[in-house]
Amino acid sequence: MKHRIRHLTKKCLDCPAFIQNHNTRCTPCHLKWKWPPQPIEEVFLKHVFKSETCWLWTGTKFSDGRGMFHIPRTGHSICAHRQSWIIYRGEIPKGKLVCHKCDVGHCVNPDHLFLGTSQDNTNDMLQKRRGNAWGHRQKLVPETVLQIRELYASGNHTLKDLGKMYNCHLGTIYDAIHRRWKSV
Numbered sequence: 001m002k003h004r005i006r007h008l009t010k011k012c013l014d015c016p017a018f019i020q021n022h023n024t025r026c027t028p029c030h031l032k033w034k035w036p037p038q039p040i041e042e043v044f045l046k047h048v049f050k051s052e053t054c055w056l057w058t059g060t061k062f063s064d065g066r067g068m069f070h071i072p073r074t075g076h077s078i079c080a081h082r083q084s085w086i087i088y089r090g091e092i093p094k095g096k097l098v099c100h101k102c103d104v105g106h107c108v109n110p111d112h113l114f115l116g117t118s119q120d121n122t123n124d125m126l127q128k129r130r131g132n133a134w135g136h137r138q139k140l141v142p143e144t145v146l147q148i149r150e151l152y153a154s155g156n157h158t159l160k161d162l163g164k165m166y167n168c169h170l171g172t173i174y175d176a177i178h179r180r181w182k183s184v
């Protein structure tokens with residue numbers, strides 16, 4: 001072992017460590033170079049599609065449809081809308097929940113969020129469940145239907161994309177685009 005180390009003459013680009021000839025950096029420096037630490041907001045916004053009203057989470061989602069944010073370098077995840085609150089509004093007081101003013105569970109627009117109690121949240125969930133009662137096809141609020149139609153008309157999004165963005169079934173998206181909704 002000693003013998004091999006004596007033959008290392010090349011130095012890491014970023015620190016004084018000796019490295020193998022075929023490398024340019026030592027392992028820790030290489031990792032830092034490959035994944036430089038980024039401001040959390042930047043990482044967060046990579047998974048956000050800002051529509052006219054809602055900021056839609058395009059990353060992984062929890063089974064209840066809420067966005068899931070992987071906190072870099074920790075291995076931990078947090079609700080994306082909670083992370084949004086932390087970035088744009090600050091700490092979440094103990095015992096408070098971050099709730100939605102809009103009915104889009106994976107919306108992370110800080111303007112659509114408010115601090116509530118668990119009671120507010122239960123009301124919120126009950127309302128959502130009522131909204132989803134129509135088979136596997138969800139009922140969308142008129143604004144969302146209009147948004148979906150507009151996005152689809154722009155030609156930049158497929159039905160599948162839209163389903164992912166709004167976290168609903170293709171049937172729901174199809175309905176929003178092609179069906180004349182009573183309300184819209």
Ligand SMILES: [Zn+2]
Binds near residue numbers: 013026027028029
């Ligand atoms: Zn190094």
Ligand SMILES: [Zn+2]
Binds near residue numbers: 055104
């Ligand atoms: Zn929203």
